[in-house]
Amino acid sequence: xxxxxxxxxxxxxxxxxxxxxxxxxxxxxxxxxxxxxxxxxxxxxxxxxxxxxxxxxxxxxxxxxxxxxxxxxxxxxxxxxxxxxxxxxxxxxxxxxxxxxxxxxxxxxxxxxxxxxxxxxxxxxxxxxxxxxxxxxxxxxxxxxxxxxxxxxxxxxxxxxxxxxxxxxxxxxxxxxxxxxxxxxxxxxxxxxxxxxxxxxxxxxxxxxxxxxxxxxxxxxxxxxxxxxxxxxxxxxxxxxxxxxxxxxxxxxxxxxxxxxxxxxxxxxxxxxxxxxxxxxxxxxxxxxxxxxxxxxxxxxxxx
Ligand SMILES: Cc1ncc(COP(=O)(O)O)c(C=O)c1O
Numbered sequence: 001x002x003x004x005x006x007x008x009x010x011x012x013x014x015x016x017x018x019x020x021x022x023x024x025x026x027x028x029x030x031x032x033x034x035x036x037x038x039x040x041x042x043x044x045x046x047x048x049x050x051x052x053x054x055x056x057x058x059x060x061x062x063x064x065x066x067x068x069x070x071x072x073x074x075x076x077x078x079x080x081x082x083x084x085x086x087x088x089x090x091x092x093x094x095x096x097x098x099x100x101x102x103x104x105x106x107x108x109x110x111x112x113x114x115x116x117x118x119x120x121x122x123x124x125x126x127x128x129x130x131x132x133x134x135x136x137x138x139x140x141x142x143x144x145x146x147x148x149x150x151x152x153x154x155x156x157x158x159x160x161x162x163x164x165x166x167x168x169x170x171x172x173x174x175x176x177x178x179x180x181x182x183x184x185x186x187x188x189x190x191x192x193x194x195x196x197x198x199x200x201x202x203x204x205x206x207x208x209x210x211x212x213x214x215x216x217x218x219x220x221x222x223x224x225x226x227x228x229x230x231x232x233x234x235x236x237x238x239x240x241x242x243x244x245x246x247x248x249x250x251x252x253x254x255x256x257x258x259x260x261x262x263x264x265x266x267x268x269x270x271x272x273x274x275x276x277x278x279x280x281x282x283x284x285x286x287x288x289x290x291x292x293x294x295x296x297x298x299x300x301x302x303x304x
Pocket of ligand 1: 036152189190191192193194212213214215216217218252253254255
């Protein structure tokens with residue numbers, strides 16, 4: 001790997017200068033929370049646009065607050081550090097940015113009350129995450145964590161063991177991605193993305209009370225559907241067999257972007273190919289990530 005710069009505790013340094021203690025509580029107990037942010041490269045303009053930077057740092061600080069972690073930086077400062085970091089790395093390609101707030105190594109127990117919180121931000125090039133244009137998915141036998149167990153809305157690193165187990169199960173069974181049900185049997189989300197179904201003219205997605213991470217892309221998909229496509233959007237609980245009976249199913253997320261699901265548990269969804277609603281949402285979505293749509297240009301921060 002060529003030289004990579006990271007943000008560590010207030011400074012941009014060479015990645016090789018950062019070492020995290022084997023005693024860190026992030027390593028020992030998963031006491032950390034994180035974000036995943038994309039910056040979109042515009043080849044024509046030779047410009048990199050960090051996407052919804054503020055929204056991600058607002059969510060990171062909210063997650064940290066819930067986990068009793070704190071940082072000496074404001075949202076605006078974190079946005080500025082990130083732009084500086086991208087510049088320093090001189091990325092000229094679509095990039096993924098990963099800020100992590102974590103507990104240090106001050107004491108041995110799994111405690112959240114010590115004042116040894118740290119932050120690191122690293123980034124790397126990222127193209128398509130899904131690996132496929134259309135996904136075949138399965139409902140996992142692993143249930144989604146509950147807000148009163150390990151709140152998924154905090155993007156706590158520890159919660160991603162739940163995601164990894166579901167992903168492993170469905171990958172071993174030959175599927176592309178998993179769908180979680182909640183402990184009460186409602187459709188929740190994927191291991192790292194939110195879910196939408198389209199049925200009888202309505203776009204439907206599970207509500208925050210079904211233990212989802214309230215995705216920033218989910219919010220944008222709802223806005224595009226309502227305001228740009230004039231659709232009815234409903235947040236309500238969904239049951240498993242509604243997935244099979246849907247005209248369309250698709251995922252949304254920073255890494256996953258907007259990606260259609262064409263099979264669930266071996267049942268063909270709709271025509272078995274990307275549906276019209278998903279296609280139209282993708283068209284608006286991919287038309288706005290590099291500042292070309294004036295209505296959404298404020299979501300895109302130019303780096304250079
Ligand atoms: C569990 C989970 N759900 C949903 C999402 C999608 O959220 P966003 O659109 O903010 O990336 C993510 C990704 O961050 C995630 O990890």
